[in-house]
Amino acid sequence: MIFGLTFEYSKEMSGVVHTNTAELFLVGQDASNMTGNPAGVCYPTTTEEVQDAVRWARANGVAFIARGAGTGLAGGAIPTEGSLVISLTKMNRIRNIDIHRRTAWVEPGVLNADLSRHTSQFGLHFAPDPSSQQSCTIGGNVANNSGGPHCLSEGVTSAHILSLEVVLPSGEVCVFDSENSLFDLRGAFIGSEGMFGIATAIEVRLLQNPPHVSTMVVGFSSVHAGAMAVSSIISSGIIPSALEMMDAPITRAVEEYVHAGFPLDAAAMLIVEIDGLEHSVSHGSREVKEIVMRSGATSFTVAQSPVERALIWKGRKTAFGAIARIQPNYYLHDTVVPRKKLAEVLSRVTQIADEERLQVMNVFHAGDGNLHPILMFDKRIDGVMDRVHRAGAEIVRVSLEAGGVLSGEHGIGLEKRDFMRWMFSENDLMFQQKLRSAFDPDGISNPHKVLPRGSGCADIASIPPGSWV
Numbered sequence: 001m002i003f004g005l006t007f008e009y010s011k012e013m014s015g016v017v018h019t020n021t022a023e024l025f026l027v028g029q030d031a032s033n034m035t036g037n038p039a040g041v042c043y044p045t046t047t048e049e050v051q052d053a054v055r056w057a058r059a060n061g062v063a064f065i066a067r068g069a070g071t072g073l074a075g076g077a078i079p080t081e082g083s084l085v086i087s088l089t090k091m092n093r094i095r096n097i098d099i100h101r102r103t104a105w106v107e108p109g110v111l112n113a114d115l116s117r118h119t120s121q122f123g124l125h126f127a128p129d130p131s132s133q134q135s136c137t138i139g140g141n142v143a144n145n146s147g148g149p150h151c152l153s154e155g156v157t158s159a160h161i162l163s164l165e166v167v168l169p170s171g172e173v174c175v176f177d178s179e180n181s182l183f184d185l186r187g188a189f190i191g192s193e194g195m196f197g198i199a200t201a202i203e204v205r206l207l208q209n210p211p212h213v214s215t216m217v218v219g220f221s222s223v224h225a226g227a228m229a230v231s232s233i234i235s236s237g238i239i240p241s242a243l244e245m246m247d248a249p250i251t252r253a254v255e256e257y258v259h260a261g262f263p264l265d266a267a268a269m270l271i272v273e274i275d276g277l278e279h280s281v282s283h284g285s286r287e288v289k290e291i292v293m294r295s296g297a298t299s300f301t302v303a304q305s306p307v308e309r310a311l312i313w314k315g316r317k318t319a320f321g322a323i324a325r326i327q328p329n330y331y332l333h334d335t336v337v338p339r340k341k342l343a344e345v346l347s348r349v350t351q352i353a354d355e356e357r358l359q360v361m362n363v364f365h366a367g368d369g370n371l372h373p374i375l376m377f378d379k380r381i382d383g384v385m386d387r388v389h390r391a392g393a394e395i396v397r398v399s400l401e402a403g404g405v406l407s408g409e410h411g412i413g414l415e416k417r418d419f420m421r422w423m424f425s426e427n428d429l430m431f432q433q434k435l436r437s438a439f440d441p442d443g444i445s446n447p448h449k450v451l452p453r454g455s456g457c458a459d460i461a462s463i464p465p466g467s468w469v
C-alpha cells in the first residue's frame with residue numbers, strides 16, 4: 001500500500017515501476033518551490049512501453065504524469081498524490097536528421113542543447129533556446145511551449161514543431177501534423193502541459209546557423225532608460241535576434257563569477273544581438289548603436305570574437321545560478337507586459353518586493369515584454385513563504401492591470417492555476433475544459449493543473465490534493 005493506493009502490477013509492469021523513497025522524492029519535485037507525492041515512477045524506452053504504462057494506469061484508476069527533466073518553474077511536473085510518474089529521460093535518441101528538409105525526428109527526452117550541439121555539424125540548430133537548455137527536454141519544451149532569448153525573431157516552440165506522435169490518455173497512439181489530418185491538432189497539444197497525453201516522438205524544424213552575428217552589451221544609468229531603449233529599438237522596425245535586460249543586482253552577481261565584462265556601474269544593461277548576412281548585420285548594429293545612444297546609453301561594447309560572445313551568453317544563461325551566492329532560495333516569476341509599460345511595471349515590482357521585505361532581481365526577455373522578477377529569500381525564516389506568495393500574486397495583478405498576460409513561457413501548472421479567473425472568463429475556461437475532456441475525458445493525465453477548480457473540471461476525483469495546494 002503506497003500513499004493510499006495499492007500498486008498491483010500486471011506482468012508487464014512488474015519490476016518496471018520503481019517505488020523507492022529516494023527516487024519518489026526526486027520525481028516529486030521540479031524547479032518550482034512545490035512538492036508532490038507520487039506512488040511510482042517508470043522509465044519507458046519506447047512508445048509501446050509508454051502505452052503499457054498509460055494503459056496500466058488507466059485500468060487501475062491511477063493518474064499519470066509525463067516528466068521531462070523537471071526544470072519547469074510553474075509546478076507542471078509536480079505529481080498529484082498517488083500518481084504514476086512516466087519519466088521520458090530514457091527516450092533520448094535523435095532518430096533521424098533530414099538535412100535537405102532541415103528537419104529531425106527526436107524522442108521527447110533529448111536535451112534541448114544536445115539537439116543543437118548535434119546538428120551544428122550540418123550548420124543547423126533548433127531555435128528555441130530556454131536558459132535551462134543544458135538540462136530541459138524537447139518534450140518539456142513542447143508541453144510548455146517554451147521560449148528563450150533567441151525566440152524574439154524566430155518564434156517560440158510552436159513555430160518549430162512539424163509533427164507529434166502522442167500516446168493519448170486512452171493508450172492509443174496518434175500523429176498530429178498539418179499534412180495528414182483534417183484538423184491540425186499540433187496547436188492544441190503544444191502548451192497543453194501534459195494534460196492531453198504524452199509526446200513520444202517529435203519532428204522539429206531546424207534553422208540554418210546565421211553566417212554573421214553581432215552581440216552588443218549596452219549600459220544605462222536607470223532601468224527606465226534601458227526599458228525606453230527597448231521600445232525604441234522595436235518601434236524602429238529592427239527585430240534583433242535577442243534583446244535581453246539585466247538589472248544592476250543580477251549583473252553584479254553574474255559578473256563576479258563569469259567575468260563577461262558586464263558594466264558594473266550601470267543600473268541596467270541590455271544584450272542586443274543581430275544576426276544574418278554581413279551587410280544587414282553591420283547596418284542593423286549601427287542603427288542599434290544610434291538608438292541606444294539617443295536613449296542615454298552610458299556604455300556600449302561589441303563582442304570581438306565567438307569566445308567573447310559565448311561568455312556574454314554564459315553570463316545571461318547562468319544568471320539564476322548566481323543567485324545562490326546571495327540567498328539560498330528564489331522564486332522566479334514570469335509575466336508579460338506591453339513593452340511601453342516595462343519601466344512602470346518594473347518600478348512597481350521593486351515597490352512590491354520592498355513592501356514584503358524581499359530582495360528582487362530582474363533578468364528577462366525585454367524584447368517581447370516577458371518579465372522574470374526573481375524574489376530571493378531563505379525559506380528557513382518563519383513566514384517568509386507567505387510574503388513570497390503575496391508578492392508573487394501582486395506582481396501578477398500589476399502585470400495584468402498593465403494589459404499583460406499571466407505567463408510568457410513557464411506555463412500555468414499549479415502556480416498560476418488559481419489566477420486563471422483574473423484573466424479568463426467562465427466561458428473561456430469552460431471551452432478550455434471541453435477541449436481537455438475531448439483528449440482526456442476522465443482527467444487522468446496530469447490532473448489538477450492549469451484549469452481552476454469549479455471550471456467544469458472533470459479531473460480524476462479519487463485523487464486527493466497533495467502538499468502542493
Ligand SMILES: Cc1cc2nc3c(=O)[nH]c(=O)nc-3n(C[C@H](O)[C@H](O)[C@H](O)COP(=O)(O)OP(=O)(O)OC[C@H]3O[C@@H](n4cnc5c(N)ncnc54)[C@H](O)[C@@H]3O)c2cc1C
Pocket residue numbers: 030031065066067068069070071072073075076077088108129130131132135136137138139140141142143144145146147148149193194195197198199200320409410446
Ligand atoms: C534556470 C531556469 C531557466 C529557465 N529558462 C527558461 C527560458 O528561458 N524559457 C522558458 O520557456 N523556460 C525556461 N525555464 C523553464 C523550463 O526549463 C521549461 O519550461 C522547459 O521546457 C521544461 O522542460 P523539462 O524537460 O524540464 O519539463 P518538465 O519540467 O519535466 O515538465 C514540464 C511540463 O511538461 C510536461 N511534459 C514533459 N514531457 C512531456 C512529454 N513528453 N509529453 C507531454 N508532456 C510532457 C510535464 O507533465 C509538465 O507539465 C527555465 C527553468 C530554469 C530552472
